[in-house]
Amino acid sequence: MPTITIDGVAHEFEAKQALLQFCLDRGIEVPHFCYHPAMSVPANCRQCLVEVGMTEVDRETRQVKFGEDGKPIVRFLPKLQTSCSQEIADGMVVRTHRTSDLVARAQKDTLELLLINHPLDCPICDQAGHCPLQIQAYKYGPEGSRFEFEKTHKPKRIELGPRVMLDGERCINCTRCVRFTGEVSKSHQLTIIERGVRNYPMTPPGVVFDEPYSMNVIDICPVGALTSVDFRFKARVWEMSKTASITVSNAKGSNCWYWVKDNRVLKVTPRDNEQVNRYWLPDEDRLDYERFNDGRLSGPVVDGRPSSWDAAYAAAAEVLGSVEPASILFLGSAHASVEDNWLLSRLATHLGAPAPVYIPHVDPGHGDGWLRTDDRTPNARGCEALGILPIDADSVRKRLSSGAVKAVYVLEEDPIASGVFSADDLGSAPVIVHAWHTDNRTLAAAKVGLPAAMVVETIGTFVNEDGRAQRVRPAKAIKGVNRTLMMEVGKSRHDLHGTPFDRWYDETNLVDCQPGWVSLPAVAARCGLELSYRGPKDILAEIAGSNEAFRGVSYEAMGESGVRLQETAQTA
Amino acid sequence: MADFIKHPVVELPERDPEPSVPADRLFFSEEEKARIATYVSRYPTADGAIMRALWLAQEKFGWLPPEVIRLTADTVGIPYSQAYGVATFYSQYYKRKMGTHVLDVCTCFSCQVCGGYDMLHHLEKKLGIRKGETTPDGRFTIQEVECLGACGSAPMMQVTNGPYVMNLTEEKLDTLVDALQEGRMPPFASVTLPQDQDEMGGNRRSDAPSQEIYQAPPVSQTIR
Ligand code: SF4
Ligand code: FES
Ligand code: FES
Numbered sequence: 001m002p003t004i005t006i007d008g009v010a011h012e013f014e015a016k017q018a019l020l021q022f023c024l025d026r027g028i029e030v031p032h033f034c035y036h037p038a039m040s041v042p043a044n045c046r047q048c049l050v051e052v053g054m055t056e057v058d059r060e061t062r063q064v065k066f067g068e069d070g071k072p073i074v075r076f077l078p079k080l081q082t083s084c085s086q087e088i089a090d091g092m093v094v095r096t097h098r099t100s101d102l103v104a105r106a107q108k109d110t111l112e113l114l115l116i117n118h119p120l121d122c123p124i125c126d127q128a129g130h131c132p133l134q135i136q137a138y139k140y141g142p143e144g145s146r147f148e149f150e151k152t153h154k155p156k157r158i159e160l161g162p163r164v165m166l167d168g169e170r171c172i173n174c175t176r177c178v179r180f181t182g183e184v185s186k187s188h189q190l191t192i193i194e195r196g197v198r199n200y201p202m203t204p205p206g207v208v209f210d211e212p213y214s215m216n217v218i219d220i221c222p223v224g225a226l227t228s229v230d231f232r233f234k235a236r237v238w239e240m241s242k243t244a245s246i247t248v249s250n251a252k253g254s255n256c257w258y259w260v261k262d263n264r265v266l267k268v269t270p271r272d273n274e275q276v277n278r279y280w281l282p283d284e285d286r287l288d289y290e291r292f293n294d295g296r297l298s299g300p301v302v303d304g305r306p307s308s309w310d311a312a313y314a315a316a317a318e319v320l321g322s323v324e325p326a327s328i329l330f331l332g333s334a335h336a337s338v339e340d341n342w343l344l345s346r347l348a349t350h351l352g353a354p355a356p357v358y359i360p361h362v363d364p365g366h367g368d369g370w371l372r373t374d375d376r377t378p379n380a381r382g383c384e385a386l387g388i389l390p391i392d393a394d395s396v397r398k399r400l401s402s403g404a405v406k407a408v409y410v411l412e413e414d415p416i417a418s419g420v421f422s423a424d425d426l427g428s429a430p431v432i433v434h435a436w437h438t439d440n441r442t443l444a445a446a447k448v449g450l451p452a453a454m455v456v457e458t459i460g461t462f463v464n465e466d467g468r469a470q471r472v473r474p475a476k477a478i479k480g481v482n483r484t485l486m487m488e489v490g491k492s493r494h495d496l497h498g499t500p501f502d503r504w505y506d507e508t509n510l511v512d513c514q515p516g517w518v519s520l521p522a523v524a525a526r527c528g529l530e531l532s533y534r535g536p537k538d539i540l541a542e543i544a545g546s547n548e549a550f551r552g553v554s555y556e557a558m559g560e561s562g563v564r565l566q567e568t569a570q571t572a
Numbered sequence: 573m574a575d576f577i578k579h580p581v582v583e584l585p586e587r588d589p590e591p592s593v594p595a596d597r598l599f600f601s602e603e604e605k606a607r608i609a610t611y612v613s614r615y616p617t618a619d620g621a622i623m624r625a626l627w628l629a630q631e632k633f634g635w636l637p638p639e640v641i642r643l644t645a646d647t648v649g650i651p652y653s654q655a656y657g658v659a660t661f662y663s664q665y666y667k668r669k670m671g672t673h674v675l676d677v678c679t680c681f682s683c684q685v686c687g688g689y690d691m692l693h694h695l696e697k698k699l700g701i702r703k704g705e706t707t708p709d710g711r712f713t714i715q716e717v718e719c720l721g722a723c724g725s726a727p728m729m730q731v732t733n734g735p736y737v738m739n740l741t742e743e744k745l746d747t748l749v750d751a752l753q754e755g756r757m758p759p760f761a762s763v764t765l766p767q768d769q770d771e772m773g774g775n776r777r778s779d780a781p782s783q784e785i786y787q788a789p790p791v792s793q794t795i796r
Contacts, residue, residue, distance in 0.1 A: 197582075204656035205585060
């Protein structure tokens with residue numbers, strides 16, 4: 001097999017690829033700025049330099065030639081090469097900064113040049129703490145600056161568009177942002193203007209950087225030149241914990257990190273998943289977090305008055321027991337997890353009520369064939385796989401007015417706001433609703449309101465439009481639930497920097513709510529149905545054991561990047 | 573320290589200026605379109621043709637306001653942003669309305685050490701304007717530009733994207749400005765370097781008669 005030697009260690013390879021990516025894949029760090037695996041390679045930052053040589057081979061015998069010292073003779077290219085644009089080859093010998101003083105010196109000099117006009121405002125820069133330039137300057141840079149003159153001053157605080165702010169002085173002109181708009185999103189809204197020390201990225205006159213994916217440039221910018229208008233100055237990166245989960249603004253289930261400080265979600269950034277969203281996240285997914293923090297229903301409500309959980313569960317069970325089971329309308333939810341919808345189905349079956357239905361939220365034309373979908377819910381596919389079908393609103397209204405529906409049980413939905421029926425349609429039929437927010441309009445008409453945990457506070461499975469089942473993990477704590485939430489979250493998680501800077505001990509902003517897999521069994525128990533699971537993991541195991549579509553789906557199988565539901569079951 | 577070391581400030585271009593070319597004049601004629609199509613056909617991808625097409629547009633409209641850059645990009649078939657990036661890179665493309673004579677003084681490395689800034693400041697003083705400005709009578713604009721590739725004859729300048737004036741001295745600048753006032757453009761000049769004076773008959777250009785013999789470059793007053 002072809003072999004390449006890096007810093008004296010031989011590595012075998014199969015396919016040709018760029019040297020830098022080859023190193024990164026093997027955990028060999030090579031400092032770099034402009035290279036991004038999803039975009040073209042301009043090799044303009046010059047930070048990834050290495051020494052590259054080839055072992056000398058005898059032309060006739062095709063044998064490696066050995067020197068007098070018994071070692072193979074290596075001919076190095078006279079100049080350092082950019083590893084991002086260098087393709088690996090059999091017999092190649094590479095020296096990185098670990099074994100070559102020349103490379104170490106070159107990288108140091110590149111950093112000195114990059115820092116000449118770079119402002120030293122790390123203490124107020126959002127990027128500080130996870131800034132490639134800062135990190136590399138510490139690790140590989142010079143100790144001081146020899147530049148005694150006034151730095152070039154460029155435009156600062158420029159809103160390139162409604163969501164992205166530019167600080168021209170911090171830019172190192174890697175062109176990642178421009179390449180993103182040119183090659184990935186294809187909006188072509190950015191370009192580098194001017195030249196030399198004067199250049200920086202800009203929109204051409206009359207153009208606003210407002211494409212639906214604009215905020216991706218914030219993540220890929222290797223310095224703090226592009227920051228989020230929304231997030232600027234809200235928190236330092238080391239003050240937040242981040243949790244791997246998925247976004248729920250649409251049916252794509254893009255993988256993300258939820259960043260939390262003081263039990264509030266402050267920002268949402270993409271998490272690499274080759275199968276779903278790669279490195280990207282639409283702006284709508286990133287800005288859809290305030291509802292996790294604000295306007296939350298905290299503490300159960302019975303007859304419009306605050307209540308205890310026990311009393312609320314009892315009131316719910318009483319409603320369910322007081323009417324003809326066949327007249328109870330169970331509304332599942334494409335916003336809720338597979339597990340919670342399953343428990344709702346089980347409760348309906350136990351009582352002898354018709355199977356739950358869900359309310360579709362489809363916005364035709366919203367989707368773009370990429371990471372935004374017409375469907376504005378994260379789990380419609382999961383509901384359907386469980387046999388929970390879209391609601392027929394007309395017939396529901398008819399059955400309500402004819403008195404055929406005598407009670408309504410709603411899981412994490414707002415049928416009144418969704419226009420399925422109105423408060424008047426309900427008449428005297430009592431409603432039980434698992435609600436997120438105080439402004440839930442069905443809540444206003446409900447007999448029992450059970451505050452529900454949102455996606456950032458629960459554990460569960462969501463199935464995206466393409467049939468991929470993915471896990472969500474609790475990113476923030478809620479009141480009254482064991483903080484470790486089924487051991488999903490270690491008590492002292494380490495932050496990005498490996499320090500036990502644990503935000504989970506923070507007692508502020510705790511919402512008094514319960515995940516469906518806690519509250520539904522509590523209601524069921526009072527209706528004579530024992531739903532005892534050790535947690536959502538067991539619930540999913542039960543689903544996988546009884547529902548063909550979920551065969552083989554488990555928390556282990558989903559891991560960080562999810563699994564597709566059985567192809568066979570999908571077509572059935 | 574000399575007064576030329578000031579805050580280097582890079583300005584933000586106007587983000588959404590009013591169009592300068594009226595809509596009814598903002599088009600390329602069929603003949604111009606055909607010429608641009610020929611430029612495009614010369615390159616494997618259309619972006620190769622943008623520089624020549626922008627040049628054509630500048631000749632037609634006198635300068636390149638954003639709407640003209642957009643029109644050119646659309647005609648060539650490349651993104652407007654890319655064309656705008658190219659137009660702002662080169663000082664030879666005029667993004668503002670310029671005076672009749674544009675005096676591009678090089679202050680890049682070689683010219684700088686040989687007195688490029690002395691020349692720039694002399695011109696500024698003489699014409700009573702700063703770099704980037706145009707005289708009130710609309711005759712002269714001064715620009716500070718990067719290397720024009722004639723470092724061997726530093727300090728040097730270019731007049732309105734035309735002839736180079738090399739081995740500059742203050743006297744030479746005075747004469748030049750006077751000549752331009754009278755409407756006389758400097759001739760194309762060729763400068764020989766010592767090593768090829770003999771072989772090349774003292775003139776490396778076949779199309780320009782005038783020549784200058786190499787002289788030791790001046791030195792910046794700041795260094796002196
Ligand atoms: S703004 Fe950031 S991403 Fe864009 S060119 Fe500058 S450093 Fe690179
Ligand atoms: S990463 Fe190779 S030159 Fe920038
Ligand atoms: S530095 Fe002035 S022409 Fe090159």
